[in-house]
Amino acid sequence: MATRDDGGQPKYRRIADVLREAIRLGDYGPGARLPGENELMTEHGVARMTARQALGVLQTEGIAESRKGAGVFVRAFRPVRRRGVQRLSGELWGAGRSIWAADIEDRDLVVDQIAVTEEPAPERVAHVLDLAPGAPVCVRSRRFVLDGKPVLLAASHLSAALVAGSAITREDTGPGGIYARLAELGHEPAHFREEVRSRMPSQEESRRLSLSAGTPVMLICRTAFTADGRAVEVNEMILDSASYVLEYDFDA
Amino acid sequence: MATRDDGGQPKYRRIADVLREAIRLGDYGPGARLPGENELMTEHGVARMTARQALGVLQTEGIAESRKGAGVFVRAFRPVRRRGVQRLSGELWGAGRSIWAADIEDRDLVVDQIAVTEEPAPERVAHVLDLAPGAPVCVRSRRFVLDGKPVLLAASHLSAALVAGSAITREDTGPGGIYARLAELGHEPAHFREEVRSRMPSQEESRRLSLSAGTPVMLICRTAFTADGRAVEVNEMILDSASYVLEYDFDA
DNA sequence: AAGTGGTCTAGACCACGTA
DNA sequence: ACGTGGTCTAGACCACTTC
Known part of the structure; x- marks a missing residue:
């Protein structure tokens, strides 16, 4: 049906890939706010837990960090x-x-x-x-x-x-x-x-x-x-x- | 009701804490298999996703690793x-x-x-x-x-x-x-x-x-x-x- | 007050590893 | 064949931040 995987990857990974690439290209700079759970749900047509998983990937990778009640943001580094x-x-x-x-x-x-x-x-x-x-x-x-x-x-x-x-x-x-x-x-x-x-x-x-x-x-x-x-x-x-x-x- | 948090912490964190402490005490040595999702569900009376989250914490911390179809195991190190x-x-x-x-x-x-x-x-x-x-x-x-x-x-x-x-x-x-x-x-x-x-x-x-x-x-x-x-x-x-x-x- | 992420439930189907 | 973890849905309530 229409629920194909688009390449064998899980949906949450594909969503994470889209966001990661957008960050890499500078669409979201350091400190910028990423699309939230609700936005990802409607845009990609997935359940909340799936959108959450996608954002969770970026946080686990150290690329993004969440602030409760505010959103998920691109991390900035200054070592x-x-x-x-x-x-x-x-x-x-x-x-x-x-x-x-x-x-x-x-x-x-x-x-x-x-x-x-x-x-x-x-x-x-x-x-x-x-x-x-x-x-x-x-x-x-x-x-x-x-x-x-x-x-x-x-x-x-x-x-x-x-x-x-x-x-x-x-x-x-x-x-x-x-x-x-x-x-x-x-x-x-x-x-x-x-x-x-x-x-x-x-x-x-x-x-x-x-x-x-x-x-x-x-x-x-x-x-x-x-x-x-x-x-x-x-x-x-x-x-x-x-x-x-x-x-x-x-x-x- | 009976669904109290036992200390304000989320359930999945409490379950993760129990497992982490058991590992620290040596109940589960390097390479040992941890209780699986099903076991945690029945033992702690939680849904699958909650048990999963608990095991996910230990994996994120680098303490455990999952092997598909086999279980979640305590990691061993030999640097x-x-x-x-x-x-x-x-x-x-x-x-x-x-x-x-x-x-x-x-x-x-x-x-x-x-x-x-x-x-x-x-x-x-x-x-x-x-x-x-x-x-x-x-x-x-x-x-x-x-x-x-x-x-x-x-x-x-x-x-x-x-x-x-x-x-x-x-x-x-x-x-x-x-x-x-x-x-x-x-x-x-x-x-x-x-x-x-x-x-x-x-x-x-x-x-x-x-x-x-x-x-x-x-x-x-x-x-x-x-x-x-x-x-x-x-x-x-x-x-x-x-x-x-x-x-x-x-x-x- | 509205929107956000954080937690949780109760189901479901799948791919995989072990036996 | 069976049990395992991996993915996903469709709801729900909460605490928090921002306005």
């Missing part, structure tokens, strides 16, 4: 560049040679939800820091908010025995931060390792970062080593993937 | 470690000090879908390589398949004028690969930059990498620079985020 290896900045590799547009900071960054606690070490952290499982660690956790949007959760772990009595156990660590304090304690970091993963966020992460559907998180686990190879800090960071581009420079 | 800075391997930062388990290769890697073409440079690539927009570039694209699972798509871009007539334009680039050939041509790479992002995959990417729902991709754009600061190669890579942990080492 920030995070340089893993600042020391190597310099003229040589500097100016305007990056493939992804990423506005560097003329933006408003505030730190939030700061907490310094002492907790038993999680297994993996204990392993990396070469501590007994459950040994006490100082955990410094905080949230970074850029232009009103939370973008990063960080939790730094250090051996409680190592940092006892130092400013590292206080909210304000003083000039130079915890690395300066570690240096004063004779544990100056000389080498860093960052491990990067990506996955979909947990509910908790999604809530704390105000993530919209279809937005993965990047996870950076940075380990700081002293010159003699001891791990002194493990910093687990959770980043809104729509807000960050990570950059790493190194020589051949 | 591979990718070292960005191999030269710095060494004893000092080596042994067993990584936070994420990641089996290094005793696994079967094959390269696939190799194609070497000449195309007009995409805008961003032209900008980075300092070419005129649309100038011809040699594009070397290929796919990496690990233990039968596609894990990486790579597309390397080089100025066509720069590499004309060399082995770089052939499928087999010979010993040492394209970097050895570039060195012979007087354009030896001395410095690298990698930019890392993450987002949900396009349909095309999802298809070529056989990704299940709820799996983001990581994007690495690596630029190779000669000692005098000219960009000679731009390599755009698309990685299955469930298959990779990226590692970067650098000194303070």
Whole structure:
């Protein structure tokens, strides 16, 4: 009958394809409102659930986001560049040679939800820091908010025995931060390792970062080593993937 | 009436929470089959679409994946470690000090879908390589398949004028690969930059990498620079985020 | 007040995988 | 052959945003 699939694809996919292509062509720019459920129902002659599924596809893909009672809108991106290896900045590799547009900071960054606690070490952290499982660690956790949007959760772990009595156990660590304090304690970091993963966020992460559907998180686990190879800090960071581009420079 | 929400949350979320918690507690291990739609309908007394929504949540979160006609199953992960800075391997930062388990290769890697073409440079690539927009570039694209699972798509871009007539334009680039050939041509790479992002995959990417729902991709754009600061190669890579942990080492 | 997306029901038919 | 998930309909009520 007239209810043919037009190519074997499900209806909701075809509708999603139409919208995606229209977005790609610029018919709907960043922030623009897409046709709503009711409009898709009448225009494509489908039930509400089918129109919903089509819009759901675009949200799952991270292309669109819904605002309750308002509509479904095309998402806009403005990532920030995070340089893993600042020391190597310099003229040589500097100016305007990056493939992804990423506005560097003329933006408003505030730190939030700061907490310094002492907790038993999680297994993996204990392993990396070469501590007994459950040994006490100082955990410094905080949230970074850029232009009103939370973008990063960080939790730094250090051996409680190592940092006892130092400013590292206080909210304000003083000039130079915890690395300066570690240096004063004779544990100056000389080498860093960052491990990067990506996955979909947990509910908790999604809530704390105000993530919209279809937005993965990047996870950076940075380990700081002293010159003699001891791990002194493990910093687990959770980043809104729509807000960050990570950059790493190194020589051949 | 009896149709209370049990806490203001929608039913499908409550059902998803129950399942997620059961997975976390190990009631359902990696690869285990979760209760199906019919079972959830009778056990929780909901309609099919509601049970479906609950299972859909877990798939969107990347915790579960559905197999048509078979059921919904808990996902298993076995990422591979990718070292960005191999030269710095060494004893000092080596042994067993990584936070994420990641089996290094005793696994079967094959390269696939190799194609070497000449195309007009995409805008961003032209900008980075300092070419005129649309100038011809040699594009070397290929796919990496690990233990039968596609894990990486790579597309390397080089100025066509720069590499004309060399082995770089052939499928087999010979010993040492394209970097050895570039060195012979007087354009030896001395410095690298990698930019890392993450987002949900396009349909095309999802298809070529056989990704299940709820799996983001990581994007690495690596630029190779000669000692005098000219960009000679731009390599755009698309990685299955469930298959990779990226590692970067650098000194303070 | 009107329109929007969010949730939910109770059916239905299909393609697929397993046995 | 049977059970599974995949798609779809045609209703319904709600909370929310916008005007």
